[in-house]
Amino acid sequence: MDWSPFWLSFKLALITTTLLFLLSIPLVYGIYFYGKNIRPVLKAIISLPLVLPPTVLGYYLLILLRPQGWLGQLSQQWFDLRLVFSFSGLVIGSVVFSLPFMVNPILSALENLPNTYREAAYTLGKSRWNTLINVLLPNIKASLWVGGVMTFAHTIGEFGVILMIGGSIPDETRVASIAIYNEVEMLNYANANVYAAILLLFSFIVLLLVYSYQHQRTRSIL
Amino acid sequence: MNVQLQKQLRGSTDPIHLNISFDIQPGEIVAIMGPSGAGKTSILKMIAGLLLPDQGQISVGGQTWFSSQPRTNLRTQQRSIGYVFQDYALFPNMSVQENLKYALPSDQPPSTIDEILELIRIQNLVDQKPTALSGGQQQRVALARALLRRPKVLLLDEPFAALDEEMRSKLQQDLIILHRRYQTITVLVSHNPSEVARLADRAFLIQDGKVVQQGHPSTVLTNTDPNTLLEGEVLTVHNDQITLVVKNSLSVIRVAEASVHYQVGDMLFISADKYRIQQKKKT
Secondary structure: OOOHHHHHHHHHHHHHHHHHHHHHHHHHHHHHHOOOOOHHHHHHHHHHHHHOOHHHHHHHHHHHHOOOOHHHHHHHHHHOOOOOOOHHHHHHHHHHHHHHHHHHHHHHHHHHOOHHHHHHHHHOOOOHHHHHHHHHHHHHHHHHHHHHHHHHHHHHOOOHHHHHHHOOOOOOOOOHHHHHHHHHHOOOHHHHHHHHHHHHHHHHHHHHHHHHHHHHHHHHHO | OEEEEEEEEEOOOOEEEEEEEEEOOOOOEEEEEOOOOOOHHHHHHHHHOOOOOOEEEEEEOOEEEEEOOOOEEOOHHHOOEEEEOOOOOOOOOOOHHHHHHHHOOOOOOOHHHHHHHHHOOOHHHOOOOHHHOOHHHHHHHHHHHHHOOOOOEEEEEOOOOOOOHHHHHHHHHHHHHHHHHHOOEEEEEOOOHHHHHHHOOEEEEEEOOEEEEEEOHHHHHOOOOOOEEEEEEEEEEEOOEEEEEEOOEEEEEEOOOHHHHOOOOOEEEEEEEOOEEEEEEOO
Protein backbone atom coordinates (compact mmCIF):
# COMPACT_ATOMS: atom_id res chain seq x y z
CA MET A 1 0.00 0.00 0.00
CA ASP A 2 1.40 3.38 -1.07
CA TRP A 3 0.78 6.06 1.55
CA SER A 4 2.46 8.89 -0.33
CA PRO A 5 -0.83 10.23 -1.82
CA PHE A 6 -2.05 10.89 1.74
CA TRP A 7 1.15 12.64 2.69
CA LEU A 8 0.84 14.77 -0.46
CA SER A 9 -2.80 15.60 0.29
CA PHE A 10 -1.87 16.52 3.86
CA LYS A 11 1.00 18.73 2.70
CA LEU A 12 -1.20 20.43 0.09
CA ALA A 13 -4.01 21.04 2.63
CA LEU A 14 -1.63 22.44 5.23
CA ILE A 15 0.08 24.83 2.81
CA THR A 16 -3.26 25.89 1.27
CA THR A 17 -4.83 26.55 4.69
CA THR A 18 -1.85 28.57 5.90
CA LEU A 19 -1.67 30.63 2.70
CA LEU A 20 -5.42 31.19 2.64
CA PHE A 21 -5.46 32.29 6.26
CA LEU A 22 -2.76 34.87 5.59
CA LEU A 23 -4.43 35.96 2.37
CA SER A 24 -7.98 36.14 3.68
CA ILE A 25 -7.23 38.64 6.48
CA PRO A 26 -6.21 41.50 4.13
CA LEU A 27 -8.92 40.41 1.69
CA VAL A 28 -11.60 40.54 4.37
CA TYR A 29 -10.18 43.87 5.55
CA GLY A 30 -10.62 45.33 2.06
CA ILE A 31 -14.13 43.96 1.57
CA TYR A 32 -15.37 44.83 5.07
CA PHE A 33 -13.99 48.35 5.34
CA TYR A 34 -13.75 49.60 1.77
CA GLY A 35 -15.89 47.45 -0.49
CA LYS A 36 -19.22 48.42 1.05
CA ASN A 37 -20.89 49.43 -2.22
CA ILE A 38 -19.55 46.57 -4.30
CA ARG A 39 -19.75 43.94 -1.56
CA PRO A 40 -22.32 41.78 -3.41
CA VAL A 41 -20.07 41.68 -6.50
CA LEU A 42 -16.98 40.77 -4.48
CA LYS A 43 -18.88 38.10 -2.53
CA ALA A 44 -20.21 36.62 -5.77
CA ILE A 45 -16.69 36.42 -7.24
CA ILE A 46 -15.26 34.81 -4.11
CA SER A 47 -18.12 32.30 -3.90
CA LEU A 48 -17.84 31.24 -7.56
CA PRO A 49 -15.80 28.10 -6.75
CA LEU A 50 -18.74 26.90 -4.61
CA VAL A 51 -21.05 26.57 -7.60
CA LEU A 52 -18.75 26.25 -10.63
CA PRO A 53 -18.05 22.72 -11.85
CA PRO A 54 -14.44 21.98 -10.83
CA THR A 55 -13.70 21.24 -14.48
CA VAL A 56 -14.64 24.80 -15.46
CA LEU A 57 -12.45 26.26 -12.75
CA GLY A 58 -9.70 23.76 -13.64
CA TYR A 59 -9.96 24.73 -17.31
CA TYR A 60 -9.51 28.44 -16.64
CA LEU A 61 -6.66 27.74 -14.23
CA LEU A 62 -5.01 25.55 -16.87
CA ILE A 63 -5.27 28.40 -19.38
CA LEU A 64 -3.74 30.78 -16.84
CA LEU A 65 -1.00 28.48 -15.52
CA ARG A 66 0.20 26.78 -18.72
CA PRO A 67 3.60 27.93 -20.07
CA GLN A 68 1.88 30.18 -22.65
CA GLY A 69 -0.55 31.50 -20.00
CA TRP A 70 -0.13 34.83 -18.23
CA LEU A 71 0.75 33.42 -14.80
CA GLY A 72 2.68 30.47 -16.22
CA GLN A 73 4.89 32.79 -18.27
CA LEU A 74 5.46 35.08 -15.31
CA SER A 75 6.48 32.26 -12.99
CA GLN A 76 8.72 30.71 -15.65
CA GLN A 77 10.53 34.01 -16.23
CA TRP A 78 10.88 35.09 -12.62
CA PHE A 79 11.26 31.86 -10.67
CA ASP A 80 12.02 29.32 -13.42
CA LEU A 81 9.01 27.43 -12.12
CA ARG A 82 6.57 25.38 -14.16
CA LEU A 83 3.04 25.62 -12.76
CA VAL A 84 1.00 23.07 -14.68
CA PHE A 85 1.39 19.43 -13.63
CA SER A 86 3.42 20.49 -10.61
CA PHE A 87 2.82 20.75 -6.85
CA SER A 88 3.16 24.58 -6.98
CA GLY A 89 0.34 24.69 -9.52
CA LEU A 90 -1.81 22.55 -7.23
CA VAL A 91 -1.25 25.01 -4.38
CA ILE A 92 -2.43 27.92 -6.56
CA GLY A 93 -5.45 25.94 -7.73
CA SER A 94 -6.34 24.89 -4.18
CA VAL A 95 -6.07 28.43 -2.88
CA VAL A 96 -8.54 29.64 -5.51
CA PHE A 97 -10.83 26.63 -5.09
CA SER A 98 -11.01 26.84 -1.28
CA LEU A 99 -11.14 30.64 -1.06
CA PRO A 100 -14.86 30.83 -0.15
CA PHE A 101 -14.44 28.22 2.60
CA MET A 102 -12.06 30.54 4.43
CA VAL A 103 -13.36 34.00 3.51
CA ASN A 104 -17.13 33.47 3.80
CA PRO A 105 -17.27 32.34 7.47
CA ILE A 106 -14.93 35.17 8.51
CA LEU A 107 -16.83 37.80 6.54
CA SER A 108 -20.27 36.75 7.72
CA ALA A 109 -19.07 36.57 11.33
CA LEU A 110 -17.71 40.12 11.01
CA GLU A 111 -21.01 41.31 9.56
CA ASN A 112 -22.87 39.75 12.48
CA LEU A 113 -20.80 41.53 15.12
CA PRO A 114 -22.50 44.65 16.54
CA ASN A 115 -21.43 47.76 14.59
CA THR A 116 -20.76 49.48 17.89
CA TYR A 117 -17.55 47.43 18.46
CA ARG A 118 -16.06 48.97 15.34
CA GLU A 119 -17.44 52.40 16.12
CA ALA A 120 -16.26 52.27 19.74
CA ALA A 121 -12.73 51.42 18.61
CA TYR A 122 -12.78 54.38 16.19
CA THR A 123 -13.89 56.72 18.98
CA LEU A 124 -10.89 55.47 20.97
CA GLY A 125 -8.67 56.66 18.13
CA LYS A 126 -7.91 53.22 16.69
CA SER A 127 -7.30 52.72 12.97
CA ARG A 128 -9.28 50.23 10.90
CA TRP A 129 -6.43 47.74 10.80
CA ASN A 130 -5.89 48.02 14.56
CA THR A 131 -9.64 47.55 15.11
CA LEU A 132 -9.70 44.44 12.92
CA ILE A 133 -6.70 42.79 14.57
CA ASN A 134 -7.36 43.70 18.22
CA VAL A 135 -11.14 43.92 18.46
CA LEU A 136 -13.00 42.28 15.58
CA LEU A 137 -10.99 39.13 14.79
CA PRO A 138 -10.50 38.06 18.44
CA ASN A 139 -14.29 38.16 18.82
CA ILE A 140 -14.88 35.78 15.91
CA LYS A 141 -12.26 33.16 16.86
CA ALA A 142 -14.79 30.37 16.41
CA SER A 143 -15.37 31.35 12.76
CA LEU A 144 -11.62 31.57 12.13
CA TRP A 145 -11.29 27.99 13.38
CA VAL A 146 -14.25 26.78 11.35
CA GLY A 147 -12.85 28.52 8.24
CA GLY A 148 -9.44 26.91 8.75
CA VAL A 149 -10.76 23.41 9.39
CA MET A 150 -13.21 23.52 6.49
CA THR A 151 -10.50 24.78 4.13
CA PHE A 152 -8.19 21.97 5.21
CA ALA A 153 -10.88 19.30 4.82
CA HIS A 154 -12.08 20.69 1.50
CA THR A 155 -8.55 20.67 0.09
CA ILE A 156 -8.07 17.06 1.17
CA GLY A 157 -11.21 16.14 -0.78
CA GLU A 158 -10.40 18.14 -3.92
CA PHE A 159 -10.45 16.18 -7.18
CA GLY A 160 -11.65 17.86 -10.37
CA VAL A 161 -9.41 20.89 -10.32
CA ILE A 162 -6.36 18.79 -9.42
CA LEU A 163 -7.01 16.37 -12.23
CA MET A 164 -7.27 19.25 -14.71
CA ILE A 165 -4.14 21.16 -13.70
CA GLY A 166 -2.05 18.50 -11.99
CA GLY A 167 -2.79 15.18 -13.60
CA SER A 168 -1.56 12.17 -11.67
CA ILE A 169 2.20 12.35 -11.22
CA PRO A 170 3.39 10.18 -8.29
CA ASP A 171 4.86 12.22 -5.40
CA GLU A 172 4.12 15.45 -7.29
CA THR A 173 0.41 15.72 -8.00
CA ARG A 174 -1.09 12.31 -7.18
CA VAL A 175 -3.06 13.24 -4.05
CA ALA A 176 -5.36 10.82 -2.19
CA SER A 177 -8.51 11.52 -4.22
CA ILE A 178 -6.62 11.05 -7.50
CA ALA A 179 -5.04 7.86 -6.18
CA ILE A 180 -8.48 6.38 -5.58
CA TYR A 181 -9.48 7.19 -9.16
CA ASN A 182 -6.31 5.51 -10.45
CA GLU A 183 -6.80 2.41 -8.36
CA VAL A 184 -10.38 2.02 -9.63
CA GLU A 185 -9.17 2.57 -13.21
CA MET A 186 -6.72 -0.27 -12.70
CA LEU A 187 -9.41 -2.37 -11.03
CA ASN A 188 -7.46 -2.46 -7.73
CA TYR A 189 -10.61 -2.35 -5.65
CA ALA A 190 -8.89 -3.48 -2.45
CA ASN A 191 -6.59 -0.45 -2.45
CA ALA A 192 -9.39 1.90 -3.55
CA ASN A 193 -11.48 0.59 -0.65
CA VAL A 194 -8.86 1.45 1.94
CA TYR A 195 -8.14 4.89 0.45
CA ALA A 196 -11.84 5.73 0.20
CA ALA A 197 -12.60 4.51 3.72
CA ILE A 198 -9.79 6.66 5.15
CA LEU A 199 -11.07 9.77 3.35
CA LEU A 200 -14.64 9.04 4.43
CA LEU A 201 -13.59 8.65 8.06
CA PHE A 202 -11.44 11.77 7.92
CA SER A 203 -14.23 13.90 6.43
CA PHE A 204 -16.73 12.64 9.00
CA ILE A 205 -14.40 13.34 11.92
CA VAL A 206 -13.70 16.86 10.68
CA LEU A 207 -17.41 17.66 10.33
CA LEU A 208 -18.12 16.07 13.71
CA LEU A 209 -15.47 18.26 15.33
CA VAL A 210 -16.81 21.42 13.68
CA TYR A 211 -20.43 20.73 14.64
CA SER A 212 -19.56 19.58 18.18
CA TYR A 213 -17.64 22.79 18.68
CA GLN A 214 -20.54 24.89 17.37
CA HIS A 215 -23.01 22.90 19.48
CA GLN A 216 -20.96 23.44 22.61
CA ARG A 217 -20.68 27.16 21.96
CA THR A 218 -24.44 27.51 21.44
CA ARG A 219 -25.05 25.59 24.65
CA SER A 220 -22.62 27.76 26.60
CA ILE A 221 -24.31 30.90 25.26
CA LEU A 222 -27.77 29.57 26.17
CA MET B 1 -18.84 73.83 20.48
CA ASN B 2 -20.92 74.96 17.56
CA VAL B 3 -23.07 72.46 15.73
CA GLN B 4 -25.15 73.04 12.60
CA LEU B 5 -26.41 69.90 10.96
CA GLN B 6 -28.65 68.99 8.07
CA LYS B 7 -29.34 65.45 7.02
CA GLN B 8 -32.06 63.49 5.32
CA LEU B 9 -32.76 60.52 7.61
CA ARG B 10 -34.85 57.45 7.05
CA GLY B 11 -37.52 57.61 9.75
CA SER B 12 -39.61 54.64 10.88
CA THR B 13 -42.44 55.68 8.54
CA ASP B 14 -41.57 58.87 6.64
CA PRO B 15 -38.16 60.34 5.91
CA ILE B 16 -37.11 63.02 8.38
CA HIS B 17 -35.20 66.12 7.42
CA LEU B 18 -32.92 66.78 10.36
CA ASN B 19 -32.07 70.46 10.60
CA ILE B 20 -30.67 71.67 13.90
CA SER B 21 -28.11 74.06 15.24
CA PHE B 22 -26.86 74.77 18.74
CA ASP B 23 -23.92 76.09 20.73
CA ILE B 24 -22.57 74.39 23.84
CA GLN B 25 -20.18 76.06 26.27
CA PRO B 26 -17.16 74.19 27.71
CA GLY B 27 -18.12 72.32 30.88
CA GLU B 28 -21.81 72.31 30.01
CA ILE B 29 -24.05 69.23 30.07
CA VAL B 30 -26.71 69.37 27.39
CA ALA B 31 -29.55 66.89 27.06
CA ILE B 32 -31.23 66.00 23.79
CA MET B 33 -34.74 64.72 24.30
CA GLY B 34 -37.46 63.62 21.95
CA PRO B 35 -39.53 60.69 20.77
CA SER B 36 -37.94 57.55 19.30
CA GLY B 37 -36.84 58.05 15.71
CA ALA B 38 -36.54 61.82 16.04
CA GLY B 39 -32.86 61.66 15.06
CA LYS B 40 -31.24 61.95 18.49
CA THR B 41 -28.67 59.18 18.05
CA SER B 42 -27.94 60.45 14.53
CA ILE B 43 -26.93 63.81 16.01
CA LEU B 44 -24.42 62.10 18.33
CA LYS B 45 -23.09 59.98 15.46
CA MET B 46 -22.59 63.02 13.26
CA ILE B 47 -20.70 64.81 16.04
CA ALA B 48 -18.55 61.68 16.42
CA GLY B 49 -17.91 61.43 12.68
CA LEU B 50 -19.64 58.04 12.43
CA LEU B 51 -22.37 59.47 10.21
CA LEU B 52 -21.82 62.02 7.46
CA PRO B 53 -24.09 65.11 7.54
CA ASP B 54 -25.47 66.34 4.20
CA GLN B 55 -24.63 69.91 5.11
CA GLY B 56 -23.54 72.02 8.04
CA GLN B 57 -20.57 72.39 10.28
CA ILE B 58 -19.20 71.17 13.59
CA SER B 59 -16.48 73.08 15.35
CA VAL B 60 -15.06 72.49 18.79
CA GLY B 61 -12.81 75.00 20.55
CA GLY B 62 -11.84 76.72 17.31
CA GLN B 63 -11.09 73.47 15.45
CA THR B 64 -13.37 72.54 12.56
CA TRP B 65 -14.37 68.86 12.70
CA PHE B 66 -16.78 69.01 9.84
CA SER B 67 -17.70 71.62 7.29
CA SER B 68 -19.64 71.14 4.07
CA GLN B 69 -18.21 74.34 2.62
CA PRO B 70 -15.24 74.54 2.44
CA ARG B 71 -15.09 70.77 2.66
CA THR B 72 -13.53 69.48 5.89
CA ASN B 73 -14.26 66.15 7.53
CA LEU B 74 -12.04 64.91 10.35
CA ARG B 75 -12.13 61.16 10.78
CA THR B 76 -13.63 59.84 14.03
CA GLN B 77 -10.13 58.91 15.19
CA GLN B 78 -9.01 62.53 14.87
CA ARG B 79 -11.90 63.98 16.89
CA SER B 80 -11.42 64.38 20.62
CA ILE B 81 -14.50 62.45 21.73
CA GLY B 82 -15.63 59.90 24.26
CA TYR B 83 -18.71 57.92 23.27
CA VAL B 84 -20.81 55.74 25.56
CA PHE B 85 -23.02 53.57 23.39
CA GLN B 86 -26.47 52.38 24.35
CA ASP B 87 -25.21 48.77 24.46
CA TYR B 88 -21.92 49.97 26.04
CA ALA B 89 -19.88 48.20 23.30
CA LEU B 90 -17.25 46.84 25.70
CA PHE B 91 -14.99 44.42 23.87
CA PRO B 92 -15.87 40.88 25.05
CA ASN B 93 -12.42 39.48 24.23
CA MET B 94 -10.76 41.80 26.75
CA SER B 95 -11.04 42.01 30.52
CA VAL B 96 -12.03 45.32 32.13
CA GLN B 97 -8.36 46.15 32.62
CA GLU B 98 -7.55 45.25 29.00
CA ASN B 99 -10.48 47.30 27.72
CA LEU B 100 -9.12 50.32 29.55
CA LYS B 101 -5.52 49.62 28.57
CA TYR B 102 -6.53 49.37 24.94
CA ALA B 103 -8.27 52.74 25.19
CA LEU B 104 -5.37 54.48 26.93
CA PRO B 105 -3.58 56.80 24.49
CA SER B 106 0.19 56.39 24.30
CA ASP B 107 0.82 59.87 25.72
CA GLN B 108 -1.06 59.12 28.95
CA PRO B 109 0.64 57.39 31.91
CA PRO B 110 -0.81 54.00 33.00
CA SER B 111 -1.67 55.58 36.36
CA THR B 112 -4.57 57.31 34.56
CA ILE B 113 -6.35 53.94 34.57
CA ASP B 114 -5.99 53.51 38.33
CA GLU B 115 -7.14 57.04 38.92
CA ILE B 116 -10.36 56.59 36.96
CA LEU B 117 -10.98 53.11 38.40
CA GLU B 118 -10.83 54.60 41.86
CA LEU B 119 -13.04 57.52 40.93
CA ILE B 120 -15.91 55.24 39.91
CA ARG B 121 -15.13 52.43 42.37
CA ILE B 122 -14.56 49.47 40.04
CA GLN B 123 -11.02 48.46 41.10
CA ASN B 124 -12.30 45.02 42.16
CA LEU B 125 -13.62 44.26 38.67
CA VAL B 126 -10.42 44.72 36.64
CA ASP B 127 -9.91 41.03 35.87
CA GLN B 128 -13.52 40.31 34.92
CA LYS B 129 -14.71 39.93 31.36
CA PRO B 130 -17.49 42.38 30.39
CA THR B 131 -20.03 39.57 29.96
CA ALA B 132 -19.62 38.71 33.67
CA LEU B 133 -20.61 42.24 34.74
CA SER B 134 -24.03 43.65 35.62
CA GLY B 135 -25.53 46.42 33.49
CA GLY B 136 -24.49 49.09 35.96
CA GLN B 137 -20.93 47.80 36.14
CA GLN B 138 -20.65 47.63 32.36
CA GLN B 139 -21.94 51.18 32.20
CA ARG B 140 -19.25 52.36 34.61
CA VAL B 141 -16.50 50.65 32.62
CA ALA B 142 -17.85 52.15 29.39
CA LEU B 143 -17.83 55.61 30.96
CA ALA B 144 -14.29 55.11 32.28
CA ARG B 145 -13.13 53.89 28.87
CA ALA B 146 -14.69 56.87 27.10
CA LEU B 147 -13.04 59.35 29.47
CA LEU B 148 -9.52 57.86 29.43
CA ARG B 149 -8.58 59.87 26.36
CA ARG B 150 -9.61 63.05 28.20
CA PRO B 151 -11.95 63.98 25.36
CA LYS B 152 -13.18 67.50 24.74
CA VAL B 153 -16.65 66.16 23.99
CA LEU B 154 -18.39 63.31 25.82
CA LEU B 155 -21.34 61.76 23.98
CA LEU B 156 -23.79 59.60 25.93
CA ASP B 157 -26.50 57.68 24.10
CA GLU B 158 -29.21 56.82 26.62
CA PRO B 159 -26.54 55.55 28.98
CA PHE B 160 -28.84 54.72 31.86
CA ALA B 161 -31.81 53.34 29.91
CA ALA B 162 -31.25 49.68 30.81
CA LEU B 163 -30.72 50.24 34.55
CA ASP B 164 -33.03 50.23 37.54
CA GLU B 165 -33.80 53.46 39.36
CA GLU B 166 -31.33 52.94 42.22
CA MET B 167 -28.40 52.14 39.95
CA ARG B 168 -29.43 54.97 37.68
CA SER B 169 -29.21 57.58 40.40
CA LYS B 170 -25.84 56.23 41.63
CA LEU B 171 -24.41 56.42 38.16
CA GLN B 172 -25.82 59.87 37.61
CA GLN B 173 -23.83 60.96 40.65
CA ASP B 174 -20.74 59.33 39.16
CA LEU B 175 -21.29 61.11 35.90
CA ILE B 176 -21.51 64.48 37.63
CA ILE B 177 -18.25 63.73 39.50
CA LEU B 178 -16.48 62.66 36.30
CA HIS B 179 -17.85 65.59 34.37
CA ARG B 180 -16.53 68.03 36.99
CA ARG B 181 -13.19 66.25 37.06
CA TYR B 182 -12.64 66.19 33.30
CA GLN B 183 -14.57 69.34 32.31
CA THR B 184 -15.85 67.94 29.05
CA ILE B 185 -18.65 69.23 26.90
CA THR B 186 -21.23 66.53 27.55
CA VAL B 187 -24.08 65.74 25.18
CA LEU B 188 -26.61 63.33 26.63
CA VAL B 189 -29.45 61.68 24.75
CA SER B 190 -32.18 60.70 27.16
CA HIS B 191 -35.82 59.70 27.41
CA ASN B 192 -35.95 60.16 31.13
CA PRO B 193 -37.16 63.58 32.39
CA SER B 194 -35.84 63.12 35.93
CA GLU B 195 -32.42 62.21 34.56
CA VAL B 196 -32.37 65.33 32.39
CA ALA B 197 -33.54 67.49 35.29
CA ARG B 198 -30.78 66.10 37.53
CA LEU B 199 -27.90 66.20 35.09
CA ALA B 200 -28.38 68.76 32.36
CA ASP B 201 -27.68 72.47 32.35
CA ARG B 202 -29.74 72.80 29.20
CA ALA B 203 -32.19 70.62 27.31
CA PHE B 204 -33.28 70.46 23.69
CA LEU B 205 -36.56 68.88 22.73
CA ILE B 206 -36.39 67.47 19.20
CA GLN B 207 -39.35 66.51 17.07
CA ASP B 208 -39.33 65.54 13.39
CA GLY B 209 -35.71 66.56 13.10
CA LYS B 210 -36.16 70.10 14.48
CA VAL B 211 -35.53 71.66 17.86
CA VAL B 212 -39.02 72.53 19.08
CA GLN B 213 -38.02 73.73 22.53
CA GLN B 214 -34.81 74.55 24.33
CA GLY B 215 -33.71 76.04 27.59
CA HIS B 216 -33.27 75.09 31.21
CA PRO B 217 -34.57 71.54 31.82
CA SER B 218 -37.29 72.82 34.14
CA THR B 219 -38.83 74.95 31.37
CA VAL B 220 -38.49 72.30 28.66
CA LEU B 221 -39.79 69.48 30.81
CA THR B 222 -42.79 71.35 32.21
CA ASN B 223 -44.19 72.36 28.89
CA THR B 224 -47.79 72.49 30.11
CA ASP B 225 -49.69 75.21 31.91
CA PRO B 226 -48.34 75.40 35.48
CA ASN B 227 -51.92 75.24 36.76
CA THR B 228 -52.67 71.91 35.05
CA LEU B 229 -53.62 69.15 37.47
CA LEU B 230 -54.41 66.37 35.05
CA GLU B 231 -54.15 65.95 31.31
CA GLY B 232 -55.05 62.90 29.31
CA GLU B 233 -56.81 61.24 26.40
CA VAL B 234 -60.40 59.96 26.80
CA LEU B 235 -60.41 56.17 26.58
CA THR B 236 -64.05 55.43 27.49
CA VAL B 237 -67.09 57.53 28.42
CA HIS B 238 -69.91 55.94 30.41
CA ASN B 239 -72.70 58.21 31.76
CA ASP B 240 -70.80 60.63 33.98
CA GLN B 241 -67.70 58.52 34.25
CA ILE B 242 -64.65 59.08 32.05
CA THR B 243 -61.56 56.88 31.85
CA LEU B 244 -58.46 58.82 30.88
CA VAL B 245 -55.04 57.64 29.71
CA VAL B 246 -52.59 59.77 31.67
CA LYS B 247 -48.93 59.11 30.91
CA ASN B 248 -49.32 55.36 30.39
CA SER B 249 -51.65 54.83 33.35
CA LEU B 250 -55.43 55.06 33.65
CA SER B 251 -57.40 57.54 35.75
CA VAL B 252 -61.16 57.52 36.27
CA ILE B 253 -62.94 60.81 36.90
CA ARG B 254 -66.58 61.84 37.21
CA VAL B 255 -67.85 64.75 35.14
CA ALA B 256 -71.50 65.81 34.96
CA GLU B 257 -73.09 64.79 31.63
CA ALA B 258 -69.76 63.41 30.47
CA SER B 259 -71.19 61.47 27.54
CA VAL B 260 -72.77 64.65 26.13
CA HIS B 261 -69.56 66.70 26.17
CA TYR B 262 -66.81 64.16 25.56
CA GLN B 263 -65.98 61.51 23.00
CA VAL B 264 -63.38 58.77 22.90
CA GLY B 265 -60.09 60.26 21.70
CA ASP B 266 -60.72 63.79 23.03
CA MET B 267 -57.93 65.39 25.03
CA LEU B 268 -59.17 66.55 28.41
CA PHE B 269 -57.40 68.65 30.96
CA ILE B 270 -58.24 69.74 34.43
CA SER B 271 -56.67 72.88 35.80
CA ALA B 272 -56.82 74.83 39.00
CA ASP B 273 -57.40 78.48 38.29
CA LYS B 274 -57.06 80.30 41.62
CA TYR B 275 -59.82 78.70 43.66
CA ARG B 276 -61.87 77.23 40.87
CA ILE B 277 -61.23 73.78 39.37
CA GLN B 278 -62.09 73.56 35.69
CA GLN B 279 -62.26 70.77 33.20
CA LYS B 280 -62.36 71.29 29.48
CA LYS B 281 -61.65 69.84 26.12
CA LYS B 282 -58.27 70.78 24.75
CA THR B 283 -58.19 71.84 21.14
